[in-house]
Amino acid sequence: MIAREDSMLLSVEHLTMRFGGLVAVDDLSFQMKRGTITALIGPNGAGKTTVFNCITGFYRPTEGRLALQRGDPTLWNTLESLTQSGERGVVQQNGALFLLERMPDYLVAQRARVARTFQNIRLFAGMTVLENLLVAQHNRLMLASGYTLLGVLGFPSYASAERAAIDKARDWLDRFGLLDRADDPAGELPYGAQRRLEIARAMCTDPVLLCLDEPAAGLNPRESAELNELLLVIRGEHDLSILLIEHDMSVVMNISDHVVVLDYGIKIADGAPDAVRNDPKVIAAYLGVADEEVAQVEAAVGL
């Protein structure tokens, strides 16, 4: 039993993902507090993206429990009964608790409000920047258009909902510095702008947890510093928690409150950035060790 705090948002317990004989993630447990930025780091092939895919419902984990809660923290007390019941989650007036491992990907986004970006950017390249952000607001607009029926008949309720959606998209474009490109196709934007657009699109789904898969990859130092700034600001304003995979240590160390380090699917460190940075296991995983020290380090690491 893992001790829970009231401010906890996401609890990952004993997450294991096997692909045939390959164990991509092995018995991973960690917790995320509300309003924090947690970084998931590790060498290539450590299983970081697999963890992401499990949390966002793109993979169904082989074992483990992934619980996400918003609103009233006392909902955590119902976790065991929810797990026993076989339901996907409980939704109450004052909050909700979901078991993400039981939900398909689109419901994780729609109901549990977990948004994500992709390592290789996935924009709707042939649609304009604005259209990309409207697609992100699909479910709300679908409701407003009376599941298309009222919309086809031209009811005014849809027109006002669409105006609100466009205003919201305009706000996000403004914050991400993309407003003057709003009517250009997304595929024509420069790389850095595409990265920002993908985050803006994810934000348009009103997430409580934003999962960013290498948001700074391919950005120059100035762009990546701007991105850090932006992430900190939106985290502060929107009751948002961010889980990010990142190789750029300047991003990780500057903005994250909490770092989880994976190596070969196993968690080797978990804590504040400074503590993790000086952890000998982490240093060994990233930099390797001299040949004569291997036995010594392995003994220390416990292999």
Added chain:
Amino acid sequence: MAAPAQSERIDLVGAFRDAAFTGLVAFGLFLPLIGFQTVTNINDELILATRWPLLFAFVAITAAGRFAYSAALAPWLAERSRRPPRPAASRWRFYLGKWFVPFAIAFVIAYPVAVILAVGFSGALKWIDNFGIQILIYVMLGWGLNIVVGLAGLLDLGYVAFYAVGAYSYALLAKNFGFSFWILLPLSGILSSFWGILLGFPVLRLRGDYLAIVTLAFGEIIRLILINWTALTNGYAGISGIPRPTFFGIPFTAADNGFAAVFGLEFSPLYRVIFLYYIILALALLTSFVTVRLRRLPVGRAWEALREDQIACRSLGINTTNTKLTAFAMGAMFAGFAGSFFAAREAFISPESFTFIESATVLSIVVLGGMGSQIGVAIAAIVMIGGTEILRELDFLKQIFGSTFDPTQYRMLLFGLAMVLIMIWRPRGLIATRAPSVFLKERKTISVDLVKEGHG
């Protein structure tokens, strides 16, 4: 002075060699296609006849065309591509873009009147029926399939199945229960879209080529059921005597209560044809109107997003299965409308009308027109179906190629040629731009190079 002259001469020799080679290829290709023909002789035996003059005429035309291309056209094109591009006639284009659609709609509304004025009362039947109605059916089918293939990016090779379901729904319900056309029209659409959903549930988890193969099979299954379930469908013999639509209860017959008699006109089959023309025109415009509307609604944007990237759609909380099903059902519904109109127009249907070639024709209309483009699809339908009908009119060719020459036999050859030419010059169809569904400041058309084709 010597150098250019020499290069000119070498060009001609090269062009001649090129033409000879092309002629050889054409000979090899046309020998089995045109050179030989199976005919039944007087003893009812199948014998092989040869058509050498026709074959050599074709080879000569091909070789001469190639010669003209490499000697004159190719250097001219190369010259033109070297020149800096002229500033586009953007004003002219702007007005064309602005006025084309209203003008086209006005034209199709005035078309029957114009035809009657041009060729008189007796000659108009063919022009309204064969050209007007026939083309509009395919325009409507093209627009319907455009939702599935062009917007949602799901390759459907069995679209004719839904057309058949619509036609048979109308025929059976009208004959057996006596329902009127106006009740059965929506009902056929609903039944068709029901079949679309029924097929969609198991099939839409497949992607790309696999989806195409299964929809192809579905089209054939429906056709085979129509052939073999003779108790219901009367098999190959088809269903005849299907009630025709009436003008608010007034039938288009020569009887005393018929349309002509009631309105004090002389009886003519033309009135019914004009009436049918306006029905199919209204249906086609409805299809277009609904599609244009849907594109601006969340469901339409989700279709296009699905075509662009399904995984990104799922990450944004879009239920991709349901979204695909709506596209499939919507496309099937318009096919069902068109099918019930087809049955009402012909008064006779048989499984012969719903073969794979129909699916292929509609799909090629969508592909040639430019996937997702309404105007492109309409133009492609006019060219392809109108072209087929024009071939029937080319009787003067018999004087050139002999009395047994039937131009309509070369329909598929010409389709193939049109397809090859389009794929060379406009690989993404006639209208290769996408208009955004919403804009903040300025509507910029999107080059289709950025737009994906979808993989199911």
